[in-house]
Amino acid sequence: MNSETTLLKAKYAIHNTSSPSPQVLENAGVLIEGNKIVEVNQWDKMDHTADTVVDLPHHVLMPGLVNAHSHAAMTLFRGYADDLPLQEWLNDYIWPIERKMTPEDVLIGAKLAAIEALMSGTTLFNSQYWHPRQEALAFREVGVRLLCGPPTLSGMAELRFPHDLISEFHGKNDDAVRISMNPHAPYTVSPDDYQKINEFVRDFNLKHETLPPMIVHTHIAEADDEMKAIRSFAEREGFSVPADAETPVQYMNAINALTDFTLAAHAIEVPASDIEILAKTGVSVSINTESNMKLANRAAPVQEYLNAQMKVGLGTDSACSNNTLDMFGTMKATAILQKGFFHLATRLPAPQIIHMATYGGAQAMGWTEVGDLKRGMYADIIAIDLNKPHLHPIPSTQTLLSHIVYAAKGSDVSDAMVGGKWKMRNRTVLSVNLEEVLNQFEQEALALLNKR
Ligand SMILES: [Zn+2]
Numbered sequence: 001m002n003s004e005t006t007l008l009k010a011k012y013a014i015h016n017t018s019s020p021s022p023q024v025l026e027n028a029g030v031l032i033e034g035n036k037i038v039e040v041n042q043w044d045k046m047d048h049t050a051d052t053v054v055d056l057p058h059h060v061l062m063p064g065l066v067n068a069h070s071h072a073a074m075t076l077f078r079g080y081a082d083d084l085p086l087q088e089w090l091n092d093y094i095w096p097i098e099r100k101m102t103p104e105d106v107l108i109g110a111k112l113a114a115i116e117a118l119m120s121g122t123t124l125f126n127s128q129y130w131h132p133r134q135e136a137l138a139f140r141e142v143g144v145r146l147l148c149g150p151p152t153l154s155g156m157a158e159l160r161f162p163h164d165l166i167s168e169f170h171g172k173n174d175d176a177v178r179i180s181m182n183p184h185a186p187y188t189v190s191p192d193d194y195q196k197i198n199e200f201v202r203d204f205n206l207k208h209e210t211l212p213p214m215i216v217h218t219h220i221a222e223a224d225d226e227m228k229a230i231r232s233f234a235e236r237e238g239f240s241v242p243a244d245a246e247t248p249v250q251y252m253n254a255i256n257a258l259t260d261f262t263l264a265a266h267a268i269e270v271p272a273s274d275i276e277i278l279a280k281t282g283v284s285v286s287i288n289t290e291s292n293m294k295l296a297n298r299a300a301p302v303q304e305y306l307n308a309q310m311k312v313g314l315g316t317d318s319a320c321s322n323n324t325l326d327m328f329g330t331m332k333a334t335a336i337l338q339k340g341f342f343h344l345a346t347r348l349p350a351p352q353i354i355h356m357a358t359y360g361g362a363q364a365m366g367w368t369e370v371g372d373l374k375r376g377m378y379a380d381i382i383a384i385d386l387n388k389p390h391l392h393p394i395p396s397t398q399t400l401l402s403h404i405v406y407a408a409k410g411s412d413v414s415d416a417m418v419g420g421k422w423k424m425r426n427r428t429v430l431s432v433n434l435e436e437v438l439n440q441f442e443q444e445a446l447a448l449l450n451k452r
Helices: 072-077 086-098 103-119 132-142 163-169 191-207 226-237 248-254 272-281 289-294 302-307 327-342 350-364 397-407 434-449
Strands: 005-015 023-033 036-042 052-063 065-070 122-127 145-148 177-179 216-220 262-266 284-287 312-314 381-385 413-418 421-425
Touching: 005 036, 005 381, 005 397, 023 052, 023 397, 052 350, 052 397, 052 413, 065 262, 065 312, 065 327, 065 350, 072 103, 072 122, 072 132, 072 434, 103 122, 103 132, 103 413, 103 421, 103 434, 122 132, 122 350, 122 413, 132 145, 132 163, 132 177, 163 177, 191 216, 216 248, 226 248, 248 272, 272 302, 284 350, 289 327, 302 312, 302 327, 302 350, 312 327, 312 350, 327 350, 327 397, 350 397
Parallel strands: 005 052, 065 122, 122 145, 145 177, 216 262, 262 284, 284 312
Antiparallel strands: 005 023, 023 036, 052 381, 381 413, 413 421
């Protein structure tokens, strides 16, 4: 039996985002059958009759954005600990209050995150946080795809293998949620735990070829004092740091922690010779510019990663270190920081930023059926309303790519669809009642913050 078909007719569509130079179609048609895209073309060249035809006459369609690194339920701590260095922020503010957080807190915090993501055009989200089951339930309810899994931190969260989460969520319900392993960072996770985690994931992927792949999501080389943090962690835990490891990447390579299913968040303090190590071992990265700037970290060698054919995505990081989950802000900040920091205006042009914010991020997360408008991809599509002063003029279709990166905001996203189903129409979230969630979130967040 054939699935239902929908034809989206829009003024423009951005496609070919799987390449570093996405293209713009005018008078675009996107034909969807069930949960997948079957054709993208100029709509007058399409002879299909669809069950439903949706007109988006002053809109640009594009693949839903992919947030490749975040901590969803940290929405609870938005504005809670600003203007502090990373280690102080973590040790004195974040970890103490997280100890008082309940699974119910995470459920409502993640629900707000999922809504915030959806309303700013994100349809696939990567989270590393406590109580991943609650995050999975929240995102599934709102309708934003989620990659999540149990965090590992020595002394705070012992290593456990998420057999229960895998059987409940991994690739199920139209691929709504996938499960990953989340060792926090080389300065909080022992070499032994990294080994065990990699062994588990390698084994899982070999044994379950028909299931979506699992990945390992970890922070690497975020701040310039990370080797110092690794050395004092090693001393406390009683293991030795290989003598020739001078950087976090060299250390991770020396303990065999880098694999082609590793997604490294940040990857900032990475000299040229270390880029080679990352590329050779097949590591993917997520660049999280706004969080890095706020925590006074430097700029990652993004262009060099792309030149080395690595999979590179963009992420917001948490709503406590950013402080929003709006990927449009992240796109713009990444583009302009890279130019300013490296003193080169031609670095990372807008089309490459769009590639990373869509297909690049999805690939980095191992989610290969997401991130482009083309046949065979999941119909994860957003529409941006161009009837806004800050999105004009449009003298050529290519100008639109610049507008998306440099001028558009999350609130310009009018409609969002995941797996062929509308999750937001005309800025109304269809799956949950926004006002109810906001009220409940506010009450629970204040109760939690008052426990400090
Ligand atoms: Zn992070």
